[in-house]
Amino acid sequence: MNTKNISTGSTLVMLSFFIIFNSCNNATKNEAKEVTTEKVTKTVYASDVIPFFDDWKLILGDGSNVGIVNNFENKDFFYTANDGKNDWIVFKAPNGGDTHGTSNNTRTELAQIKKWYPKAANDKLTATLKVMNVSATGDARVAASHAVVVGQIHSADKHENEPLKIFYKKFPGHTKGSVFWHYEINTAGDDNSGRWDYSTAVWGNDFSVVGLEENTYPEEPKDGIALGEEFSYEIEVRDGIMNLKFTSKDHETRTFTKNLIESEYTTAADIPEQTQKLFVVIGQNGVEREAAYTGEGCFFKLGAYNQTNGKSPELNKNWCSGAETHGGDIEKQYADGNYAEVWFKTGSITVSDAAVSNEEYFTKND
Known part of the structure; x- marks a missing residue:
């Protein structure tokens, strides 16, 4: 062995x-x-960033109302992003596509589910945001070109006019844009075709500063706000008075007040010079009812209401931009900068006990 x-x-x-x-x-x-x-990646929803979505319904850039949007995202219009420091809610709207209600413009925007009445109001909206993009095209002579509305007060009743719109506008080639706010008259009588806005500058220019030619631009504002630069607004309506406050680092804090229940525009002689030049010349020469927005339910809006559209300036030199829409193709519009994009970091809403359901507004406009 x-x-x-x-x-x-x-x-x-x-x-x-x-x-x-x-x-x-x-x-x-x-x-x-x-x-x-x-690594398991957890989706961060808008409702994780700002937990106030029980007070809103969301209108998307395709015109659809998706209702209350806790734990919701839509990669075309409404989602979150992180800039390396903070999570933000992204609102995005193309120049052309399906719109909500009778508007000519697309929006990705929150609309308050309750309405309140200015005379008895004690309601407030605050937000911190930065505008990341406005349309790359549009007729520079049209006041609404290259602009987006980032906050509103809207009437739910009768004419459904807007006592407040907060704008950001930047011309191509400029580093800085303008922030301004509008008051739209609540037109006297049943014919609302004569309605007009009055614009007030916050930083930079107001709505009336436009280009002399289709593709020429006015001087860049010295005290303007750049794309990606944070600013905040506060809107408070109490006992019929609207109080506005705008803040931004390295910019002067600006405050304004406006009476929403007693008009200052009840006769043709009251129409401001700015309005004479912008609106009266195209036939929008109405006057406001004496009680302004008294007795009408109003509500807040917040998001990206794109003011640039593809309609011909011949239809309205203030609101019809003639911008590129690629026939409503969203992907193509996003690819070449023909859209509005706004990021929100913080926000809050205070709703008074006297506020009531705003469902009738949605029923009429959805």
């Missing part, structure tokens, strides 16, 4: 077993390592 050969054979068998066992064991460890190191 050859003891040496048996011992050597046994050793080889045991060595082979050890190699196989060790290889299997390492493979198992490697598989376990791969499983344990696999």
Whole structure:
């Protein structure tokens, strides 16, 4: 009997077993390592960033009302992004596409589910935001070109006019844009075709500063706000008075007040010079009812209401931009900068006990 050969054979068998066992064991460890190191990405929803969505319905840039949007996203119009420091809510709207209600313009925008009456109001909206894009095209002579509305007060009743619109506007080639706000008259009588806006500058210019030619632009505002630069607004309506506050780092804080229940535009002689030049010349020469927005339910809006559209300026030189819409193709519009995009970091809403359901507004406009 050859003891040496048996011992050597046994050793080889045991060595082979050890190699196989060790290889299997390492493979198992490697598989376990791969499983344990696999990163699970959690979706951050808008309602995680600003938890106030029970007070709103969301209108998307395709005209649809998707209702209350806790734990919701839509990658075309409404989602979140992180800039390396903070999470933000992204509102995005193309120049052309399906719109909500009777508007000519697309919007991705929150609309308050309750309405309140200015005379008895104690209601407030605050927001911190930055505008990331406005339309790359549009007739520079049209006041609404290259602009987006980032906050509103809207009437739910009768003419459904807007006592407040907060704008951001920047011309192509400029580094800085303008922030301004509008008051739209609540037109006297049943014919609302004569309605007009009065614009007030916050930083930079007001609505009336336009280009002399289709593709020429006015001087860049020295105290303007750049794309990506944060600013905040506060809107408070109490006992019929609207109080506005605008703040931004390295800019002067600006405050304004406006009476919403007693008009200052009840006769043709009251129409401001700015309005004479912008609106009266195209036939929008109405006057306001004496009680302004008294007795009408009003509500807040917040988001990206794109003011640039593809309609011909011949239809209205203030609101019809003649911009590129690629026939409503959203992907193409996003690819070449023909859209509005606004990011919100913080926001809050205070709703008075006297506020009531705004469902009738949605029923009429959805």
